[in-house]
Each structure stands twice: as structure tokens, then as C-alpha cells.
Amino acid sequence: MFNVEGHRRSEVNIMRDVLEICLKGASKTKIVYSANLNFSRLWRYLGILSSLGFVVVEYGRDGSLVYRTTKAGIDFLNRCSKMRKIWKVARCGDE
Numbered sequence: 001m002f003n004v005e006g007h008r009r010s011e012v013n014i015m016r017d018v019l020e021i022c023l024k025g026a027s028k029t030k031i032v033y034s035a036n037l038n039f040s041r042l043w044r045y046l047g048i049l050s051s052l053g054f055v056v057v058e059y060g061r062d063g064s065l066v067y068r069t070t071k072a073g074i075d076f077l078n079r080c081s082k083m084r085k086i087w088k089v090a091r092c093g094d095e
Helices: 011-024 028-035 039-051 071-093
Strands: 055-059 065-069
Touching: 011 028, 011 039, 011 055, 011 065, 011 071, 028 039, 028 065, 039 055, 065 071
Parallel strands: none
Antiparallel strands: 055 065
């Protein structure tokens, strides 16, 4: 998928998007639509995030599956945010 500048999103950006959506818990459908992914790509990224311990699967109140960002996933989001700030400062110095 494309970002605001018309470039494809990196894998890290897609993972960051999925983790942000899952902060309060989200269904597969919500993640697909909110992250602008198809289901096959979602499965790929959920597999990666799950294997890294960044997301867990829980049962919602209605018994449906809910994907939730873990503390490790939140730490990853925080590190991504810091890196984006550093990158923004570094890019501004190039101008």
C-alpha cells in the first residue's frame, strides 16, 4: 500500500500500523480495513508479530478472537516513534 507521499509502505510501517490498531484489541476484519491490507497479507504480518511476541490472540466478550498488542509490541512502537523523530531531524539537516 502507499503512504501519503505515494511510496509503498515498508514492512516496518505496516507492522507499526497493525500494532497501533491492536492497542485496544481488534478483530481481523478491523485490522484489514484499518491497515488497508488484504487477509493474506494480514496473516503474514500477524504471524511475524506473534512470533516476535508483539501481539497476542485473546477471546473478546462475545467469544470472538481479538488481537492485542503486548508490552513488547508497545515497546517496539515507542522505539519506532523515537527513530522517526531522529530520522525527521536528520532529514531536516540535509536541506
